[in-house]
Amino acid sequence: MKKILITGATGQIGSELTRVLRQSYGADNVIAASNRKPSADFAEPGPFYLLDVRAGDRLDHLVAEHRCDTIFHLAALLSAVAETRPQEAWDINMNGLLNVLETARKHRCAIFFPSSIGAFGPGTPSIDTPQDTLQRPTTIYGITKVSGELLCDYYYRHFGVDTRGLRYPGLISSEAPPGGGSTDYAVEIFYAALAARHYDCFLSADTQLDMMYMPDAIDAALKLMNTAPDKLRHRNAFNVTAMSFTPAELAAEIRKRIPDFTIDYRIDPVRQAIASSWPRHMNDSAARAEWDWQPRFDLAAMVEDMLQKIAVKLQKN
Template identity: 30%
Template structure:
């Protein structure tokens, strides 16, 4: 049975990835700085939790050794706005944390290291559909740390043969996301509607943003991990789901929750931050090399997300 270690596994994507791996009959150990998560109520006894900090070398070493993992999904990270408020902590957690994971993988011959990167590694100096190998000049500390990690992972693959693979994700929608980064409206609109609270979308109706459903992100990681080595033309793949306008998100939520109370209260500062993000990633490499294709449209994603939230009112009480 495949043994997985998910750093940051108590978080939003880690939870959906845990579910997917358990459904596939695989073992899951979580390494997280947090003590627990209400998301895990129904699968708590199916996973092993090791509490620790990815920036702490001995804790990472110990977790990789005791888990006996043959695959590490490295999701543990600091995200915006925390990264921008405290860039030094962001470097320590994101870059040193990834170095610790790669070193431990090298020392214990872990078969695969899967990395979660982001479209925020690209600045505004890229084509409107961002190629997989576009120059990366990120505008924020979060993106800077993730570019460092991508290059570090590639180095470990070339120099030591560590099977490092990664995906660049666009902003993610799904149950359990809690951060307040610039893309928060893509999940808060559906979340607040599902639990019967009003919500104001802080971008314009025609502001566009790239969106991926969290279950597609989990499948992307899983499928890339299982792709034959000889099919891979790169170590890091853009994953793209769809581009949605503020109006498109509003309409998808109204379809899933007809009684939703959503309006628009545009905030120029937030809109500028959204404009800093590329709207489309070229995911041809992922499609061609290992058959990537998102399973959910925007309407399907929002409907599934709303259903998930309504099945877990305890999380939002």
């Protein structure tokens, strides 16, 4: 990677990935693009462009102008928001990806495409979910993710585009605010615990899901993209996970540090239905074997770090 374009750069993953890449490759070599302007404290100084990924000509121009060799394509509507706007979700998630793949084909770029635990469905084995298994998602978000995996594989096989991806679990970030996902509770709960000592959770107490702390999510993407291609048997996309817990277990871990924290459950039927259709724990042995994936944060370490960082943010505000 020498010149990198990040679409969706102001989103949950993009805002942190941009900072890490600019620190590693230099600010001028990482071009951030998004359909909304960044906040004042966004990443390190460096190029930023407004971009709707459905505008293929604009995308192509940016890649050509900056001679990009790698694209981290992160622009998408997330699960809960996508269910309320399914046509728009298909347009952004699929037509945007197609534009990125076509641009990569023309300019010989490598592509990172984040898939999701949402690419699975209720017919998928929910415990120790295999790398290669039934994928019949019931949400438009999941449908776009499994379709994206297949489309990326197609461009690799037929056009030689170096496409790679991860099936992320729920992601927990101390930097970016929740963005409309069905696992947003695992971020919201920290703000509520510190500010109000109470949280109303939109998922049931026993909803177990795979999760990952954002530093691990960033490390996984960079490690995959820097792996020699001849080591990869799978490409789009690898199961990865770091921890698996329920809202009740997360609350209990927070309570070890904030003893008067309480939680109630006011279930959102839409997000509960989405979460219940996903696996409870994925098998990520393929990622561990093919590119030596190893997470650094377990539940306790993540909670400790999140509370410290969110406390600092709340003090500043």
